[in-house]
Structure formats: C-alpha cells, structure tokens
Amino acid sequence: MSNKNQIKVSPGRRAFNIFNIIFLSLVCLVFIVPIWNVLITSFAKDIDVMGNDYLLIPKSFTLVNYDKVLHSGYMNAFKNSIFVAVAGTFLSMFITLPLGYALSQKHLLGRNIFMKLIVLTMLFDAGIMPFYIVVRSLGLINSIASIILPVSMSTFNLIIIKNYMSSIPETLLESAKLDGCNDLVILFRIVIPLSVSVIAAVTLFYCVSYWNRYFEVIMFINDSRKYTLQVVLRSLMFESDESLGGGNYVYGNLKMAVMVLGMLPVLIIYPFIQKHFVSGLMVGGIKG
Amino acid sequence: MKKREKGGNGYLIKQMKDQRYLFLMMLPGLVWYILFKYLPLMGLSLAFTDYGFRSRVSFIGFENFRRLLTSHIFWNAFRNTIIISIANIVFYFPAPLIIALLVNELKNARVQKSIQFLIYIPYFFSWVVVGSIFVNLLSPSSGLVNHIIALFGGKPIYFMADTHFFRPVLITSYIWRQVGYGSVIYIASLTTVEPHLYEAATIDGAGRWGQLWHVTLPGIRSTIVTMLLLNLSHVLLIFEQVLVMYNAAVYDVADVLQTYVYREGVLSGDLGYSVAVGMFTSIITVILVFSTNRISSRFLDDPIL
16 A cells, blocks of 8 residues: 555554564464364374373374274265265256356346345345245255255355356357357356356355255254264264263364364365455345 | 337237246246245244144234243343344454454565465354364363463363353354454455545544544445444354354353254244244344444445345
C-alpha cells in the first residue's frame, strides 16, 4: 500500500512492528504446533510415546503405526470413507454442473424464480429433524446412499459454478448453437473445458466435505460395518481418553496415525484449493 | 438474442421447446432441492402434531410448544446455547478482523500469503479431527497445555470433563478452526480500500489510529456486517462441534438446543416435539438475522440482505 513508503519510521511505529511480528509468530505457532505434533507422533516408535511426552521434535521414524492401522478394523472404515468421497463427489458434480450451466444461461425461462428459490434455501433451513424424517421416509436409513444423496448438493458450490459459467462470453455459445449443437453438447464440448480450474476447485470442496461428514453418518447409519473413518476416529479419540474414564489404552502414536488418515485428503488437496480461497468465498456471501 | 416482445403463447411454447435440454439438465438438481430442502420445510408442520409415538398422527396445536416452555431440560439447553453464542460473538467475531488488520500491516507480501495459508488449514478439518487435536493438546497426562501447567507447579486439569473449562474449550477450538476463514475474507476486503484515501487522511493530519478509524474500518464495513450476519445465522444452530466434543461429565454446561433436538428426535423418537424445538431455534435465528440486517442497513449504503 502506498502509505507504507513513507520516508522515516517513527519509534512508535517501530515498536508496533516488532510487537506485530512477535504476536503473529505466536499465532502461527498455535496453528503449527498441534498439527506438527500429530504428524510426528504418527511416525514415532512406541518407546517415544510411553513417557507421555508431547512430542515437538521427532525422535524416531517408523511406518509401523500405519501398517498396524491399515491391517486393523480401521481399514474398513477407511475404505467406506474413500467410497463415499469418490462416489459422492461424482454424483455431486453430475447434479451441480448441469444445473449451474442452465442457471448461467440468461435467456432461461423462469431463471430469476429458480435462482430465488435456490438462494432462499440458504436462509431458511428446516433443521435436523425434518431432514431426518424425509430421509427416513425415503427408506434410506442405514444405507450408504443416506450419507451421499441427501447432502449431494451444495448451494454454495452451485453458485460458484453458475457465476463462473456466466462469465464465459455468450458469442462462443451462440456460434455453437448456430452450428446446430444442443445445450448438452455445448456444456460438455465448450463450457466444461473452459471451466476446468473452477470445476477442479469445486470437486475438491465436495470431496473434502464428504470426507469430513460425521453427524449424518451417526444419525442415518446404525450398522457399524458402514461407519466412516470420522466416526471410528471420534470414538477412538474420545472414548479411550483417560480423562473421560474410557477403557482400553491405545498408544498415542497409533491414535495419531488414524488421525492423519482422518485428515488425509485435506493434507493432499489443500495446496491446490488454496488459490481459489478468495474467489470462492466472496461469492458464497449471502447475496449469492 | 431473440426478444420477448413478440409475445403470444405460441412463442412461449416455442421457447420452451428450444430450451428443453436446459430443463432436462436442471431436472436432477431441482428434484434434489425439492426432496431435501423443500420437503423438510413442509415437514415443519409436524411440530403441531404428536408424530412419532403413535401410529395415527393427530393435530395437537401448540401442545409441543407448551411442553418445551415447561421443560427444564429445554431451558438448560437454551441457556447453554445463549451463553455459548454470546461468548462466540464476543471472542470469535473480532478475532479474524484483528488478525487481518495485523497481517495487513506486514510489508512482505510473501509472509502475508504464508500466514493466510497456514491459519486457513484447520477450516478444512472435520470437527472430529479438530476435537481430536484438542483432546490431544489438553490431555491430562500427555497434553502440551498440562505439561506447561506442570512446569509452573500446577496440577493437571481435566479440561474435557471439567464443567468450568468445557465451554472455554468449545470457544477456543471454534476460533482455532474458523479464524483463518474470516481472516482471509477480511484481508481480501482490505485490499479493496482505495490507497488515495489513506493519503488524503494523512494530509488531513490523521495518525495510524485515525486512519484505522476513519478509512480502513468504514472501507470494509459491509464485509464486517456480512460476517456478523453469517455468524448470527449459525450461532444458535451450533451442533456438530458439541456433538463431537461433549460427554456425560459436562452435559449440564454443554447441552445445546440442537443436541437436545437430536437426542429427543433421533434417539428417543419423539419426532413432533423435536421438530417443534428445532423450529423454535430457527425462528429465533431468523428474527436475529433480520433485525440485525435492519439495524445495520442504517450504516450501510446498501443493505446486505
């Protein structure tokens, strides 16, 4: 900013700068330390976690914990999570892309009404119970579909897609229409190839949101073989915590390995969604 | 583009025919909205019935609402929700704004970017992961916080099971997960404040505080109000975080309206009543959001909603 290139820095300003740097460094530590601890503990040998230390410096490196976890009951939940995230993301894109494209077409009949009705659902949400009752009366309870179908659309993501597609020059679509292409062909041949970056971002948003779901799973699923990783991670961390009087003792390094699996997609995907932060978030404002 | 003036039913039908592919493409999405957004809204009418226990559903008027107003479990959940919400607004709401203003003062754009990159990570973690990170951090035997307490000669605190500490833990973990999201939005908004306004303010003799007060904050006020409204629209509906983190030892201070709804409805099967409790919460939220929008529109050129 231009007000920053002033000639002299006053002592008060310098004191502020020093304070600011120290304060923000502390803030960063608050974010780094807990995540760093999880990562290094998950690679630590048993001997390093027996003394109840909170590891800040890695003392050993082993993949044994992951080997154990992936050959335990957690593997099943991990597979369920992967299935839900992959199948769910496909379904979500299958619903979101065509709807977003249609709504981006300015000549669409009733476009304003459709948009209003969709944005309205962001303001007025019926809440947990009516949602539960609908899912139950559709006969979805206890099926994997119950944790995919009811949450397969996000108005937020729809608006990101719609806004991006509206910015594609209409002349491009017009000339395709003159060549006799219908809207389906235009979507797949022209619009999707031009929207790759925003589609990638929305795909990743969907993927992470499926992976992270917890309460829908415990609300709709009773069969523990269909539990996802978040559910088993929750009971591992909270029900075996000694302060809560839990039972079996599990070594910290094993717990942290499960936890790393619980945040795996975020750790992999995060650097890629990062540049879409702002663009995506601002459209998510209430106005839509 | 063809113009509408041509009018006539024939024209409308022709247009609908031209757009048949567009309608076909909207179909799955619209069906989804009807099934999972509008049907539940209609389901709200169950709040006036005794749906759940009997095979025949009958209309019972405001009986469910009378019941909730006389239930002390409801009032306990209500009190907890209000206390947590106020703490949330007081402690969480200013946090991202302060961080954004401080980050904005840094000269190095690279450092600014790195800080945003870092503090935004937890926003993408599930509540289960965030809760687990806090269990790990606050563990009485191996947690960092209790190691530090021990260093100063204190006794370990059972944070997750202590009624005095549980609510502060909720707020802290909420801030930890969400602060990056708000900061990134505010930082983006700060870049839209016109630089020449700062120059003008300096010429008028404004110091750093003067600039903050007269240029920066007015420049981003619509973002601030939007964030406040967003916050108010979530705050009473706090649910998943509590569901993940609470336990029998802290029910008294942690049970909120949504967890109460969940227990009464999904676990006990008292559907009509739990719909009523949920509806009560939604109505207060709508009133809260719209009255704040009303008040704030006086300070804004353009109301948010």
